[in-house]
Amino acid sequence: MIRYLSKENKALISELVRTDFKLRYQGSVLGYAWSLLRPLLLFVILYIVFVKFLKLGASIPHYPVYLLLGIVIWNFFLEMTTQSLGSIVGRGDLIRKIRIPRWIIIFSSSLSAVINLLLNMVVIIIFMILNHVDLLVTTLWLPVILLEVYVFALGLSLFLSAMFVKFRDVGYIWEVILQAGFYLTPILYPLALIPNVTFQKIILLNPMAQAIQDARWSSITHETLIPHTVFQGGWYMYIPFAIVIASLAGGLLYFRKESKYFAENI
Amino acid sequence: MSDNIAIKVDGVNKSFKLPHEKVSSVKSAVVNFYKRKRTYEKQQVLNDISFEIKKGEFFGIVGRNGSGKSTLLKLLAGIYTPDSGQIHVNGKLTPFIELGVGFSPELTGRENVFLNGALLGFSRKEMEKMYDEIVEFAELERFMDQKLKNYSSGMQVRLAFSIAIQAKSDILILDEVLAVGDEAFQKKCIDIFEKYKSRKQTVVLVTHDMATVKRFCSRAMLTSKGDIVSIGDPSSIASDYTKLNNDAINKTMADKDAIRSDKYTIKTKLLNANIVNYGDKVRLSIDWSDCNKSIKNVGVAIYGNAGEYIFGTNTVVDKVKLTSSTILTYEADMIIGAGNYHFKVGLFGETDKDIIVFIDDGPEFSVKKDESVQWQGLFSLNHKWRQ
Numbered sequence: 001m002i003r004y005l006s007k008e009n010k011a012l013i014s015e016l017v018r019t020d021f022k023l024r025y026q027g028s029v030l031g032y033a034w035s036l037l038r039p040l041l042l043f044v045i046l047y048i049v050f051v052k053f054l055k056l057g058a059s060i061p062h063y064p065v066y067l068l069l070g071i072v073i074w075n076f077f078l079e080m081t082t083q084s085l086g087s088i089v090g091r092g093d094l095i096r097k098i099r100i101p102r103w104i105i106i107f108s109s110s111l112s113a114v115i116n117l118l119l120n121m122v123v124i125i126i127f128m129i130l131n132h133v134d135l136l137v138t139t140l141w142l143p144v145i146l147l148e149v150y151v152f153a154l155g156l157s158l159f160l161s162a163m164f165v166k167f168r169d170v171g172y173i174w175e176v177i178l179q180a181g182f183y184l185t186p187i188l189y190p191l192a193l194i195p196n197v198t199f200q201k202i203i204l205l206n207p208m209a210q211a212i213q214d215a216r217w218s219s220i221t222h223e224t225l226i227p228h229t230v231f232q233g234g235w236y237m238y239i240p241f242a243i244v245i246a247s248l249a250g251g252l253l254y255f256r257k258e259s260k261y262f263a264e265n266i
Numbered sequence: 267m268s269d270n271i272a273i274k275v276d277g278v279n280k281s282f283k284l285p286h287e288k289v290s291s292v293k294s295a296v297v298n299f300y301k302r303k304r305t306y307e308k309q310q311v312l313n314d315i316s317f318e319i320k321k322g323e324f325f326g327i328v329g330r331n332g333s334g335k336s337t338l339l340k341l342l343a344g345i346y347t348p349d350s351g352q353i354h355v356n357g358k359l360t361p362f363i364e365l366g367v368g369f370s371p372e373l374t375g376r377e378n379v380f381l382n383g384a385l386l387g388f389s390r391k392e393m394e395k396m397y398d399e400i401v402e403f404a405e406l407e408r409f410m411d412q413k414l415k416n417y418s419s420g421m422q423v424r425l426a427f428s429i430a431i432q433a434k435s436d437i438l439i440l441d442e443v444l445a446v447g448d449e450a451f452q453k454k455c456i457d458i459f460e461k462y463k464s465r466k467q468t469v470v471l472v473t474h475d476m477a478t479v480k481r482f483c484s485r486a487m488l489t490s491k492g493d494i495v496s497i498g499d500p501s502s503i504a505s506d507y508t509k510l511n512n513d514a515i516n517k518t519m520a521d522k523d524a525i526r527s528d529k530y531t532i533k534t535k536l537l538n539a540n541i542v543n544y545g546d547k548v549r550l551s552i553d554w555s556d557c558n559k560s561i562k563n564v565g566v567a568i569y570g571n572a573g574e575y576i577f578g579t580n581t582v583v584d585k586v587k588l589t590s591s592t593i594l595t596y597e598a599d600m601i602i603g604a605g606n607y608h609f610k611v612g613l614f615g616e617t618d619k620d621i622i623v624f625i626d627d628g629p630e631f632s633v634k635k636d637e638s639v640q641w642q643g644l645f646s647l648n649h650k651w652r653q
Binding site: 007008010011012014015016018019022023026093094095096097098099100167168169170173260261263264 | 282291292340343344345346347359360361363364367368370372373377380381383384385387388389390
């Protein structure tokens with residue numbers, strides 16, 4: 001670990017993250033504010049359509065915050081994986097011409113997503129206060145759950161970015177998977193809306209569904225369906241965690257194997 | 267590995283797969299896999315290369331295009347991974363395959379300095395300390411807060427170079443950095459090389475320029491088609507290189523660009539097409555960088571193909587002082603009649619008798635028949651008619 005976070009690597013990571021942030025909102029008037037405005041505007045649209053028009057989530061207390069938290073966590077996952085996916089190819093000039101540890105590129109692009117997530121969490125806290133959400137002791141679990149999402153996204157990022165070097169269609173495939181994932185994850189609708197318990201269980205096997213539901217349960221309201229209650233303590237409630245660990249291990253192994261040949265394959 | 271070795275290369279092989287049809291979609295990969303028809307050509311770039319570079323050496327790697335020297339450099343830099351064999355590097359190594367890698371046109375000059383510094387392994391604090399020095403050296407004080415996209419290419423190179431020379435690694439790897447920039451910039455490069463040499467910095471330099479090799483390198487290596495031809499002192503490597511080049515030229519071209527005398531090799535070459543119009547300039551370059559004798563006089567003569575002596579002169583007669591450069595260009599207006607001609611070139615020492623190299627059958631050229639030239643013979647003399 002010490003070897004990985006040497007002085008040089010730290011300096012490089014901080015400089016790459018800085019550059020990323022500077023370049024992202026280059027030439028826009030509102031600049032960094034967009035990283036907050038984007039999820040907020042999406043939230044406003046979804047809130048009007050799903051809460052006001054379709055009257056979803058009437059049975060769940062603090063549904064707007066509940067909805068926003070789901071959107072923010074999903075957006076973090078989406079942003080981190082899509083940005084990392086193209087990052088090895090995008091930084092091709094560095095990889096072909098200088099010697100930097102390849103993982104630094106993925107790690108620094110994941111850090112900019114994390115910074116965005118933290119900014120968004122500030123917005124959520126403001127909404128929680130406005131919405132008079134009671135502070136739950138279980139909120140202490142929230143960082144652990146976010147870490148789980150990060151690890152999951154990191155594993156996928158490593159895998160996808162290495163794969164993208166060889167096969168450019170991974171970009172399109174991933175886009176479709178994300179699109180499907182957004183609807184198969186209970187972000188817009190409460191999970192209880194699905195009457196069939198078997199479907200509920202299948203949906204909750206997805207680490208993103210499990211993490212979002214657990215995050216809502218721990219910090220907003222205990223009236224959230226979580227794997228523990230849906231699976232009634234069965235062993236398969238650990239499947240989402242197994243998937244997360246498998247994605248990290250698989251991602252690391254594949255990335256390590258492929259990264260030797262990035263320079264000649266890009 | 268003993269302590270005075272900087273880089274040890276041991277039996278390194280490298281090949282690239284060149285697919286006949288690039289498989290960059292999942293579908294074609296699946297289809298080809300199914301058909302068991304993943305056709306590619308395996309191109310062996312380096313064959314079982316072994317050598318050592320000692321600490322404090324200025325080591326040159328030379329070779330013709332496609333000899334595998336750039337691949338070797340990238341392997342040393344850790345950018346490529348060898349198929350087999352090992353590369354041991356003793357100490358911190360910084361490669362310069364290109365100047366200004368990672369420069370971003372949308373960032374200001376200042377921001378790019380810090381980014382580039384980080385890529386070289388400097389922390390922000392260290393960069394802040396050397397920032398003023400970098401800017402001053404690049405002579406860009408007024409432009410640092412402008413975006414890089416508004417810089418001229420010369421300014422970008424200057425900035426990149428100023429950062430690059432700050433690198434304090436045990437081993438530096440340089441790939442023809444000298445190929446860019448104007449004369450003033452090249453002068454700066456030379457100065458830096460001098461500095462490296464005097465402070466016993468370990469440097470690996472890949473270049474085509476034999477003058478640089480001879481001037482700076484303490485040892486050099488010649489590669490050809492993925493093999494090491496020879497390793498040794500720079501001047502013998504330089505002459506090996508020229509021989510290799512000449513062999514290739516002689517093999518592929520019928521014209522007499524390179525002529526080898528018994529002892530020395532010099533190169534003469536036409537810099538324009540070998541068919542010209544009446545009055546056009548013909549330019550001949552003479553390169554004796556592989557002849558280590560001191561040349562005091564260079565003579566050029568033009569002969570007709572029937573053996574008639576058209577015109578001849580030399581640098582002493584023309585009062586041209588030869589500098590330390592070993593390349594000379596001769597230029598003349600071809601105000602001679604249509605026909606075929608060739609050059610003869612002589613290089614002399616102190617006196618006319620001291621002939622070091624004499625080329626009897628140099629490059630040929632022809633002057634075309636021109637409608638506007640109605641007179642006949644070799645020259646148009648000043649003439650008048652009176653009645």
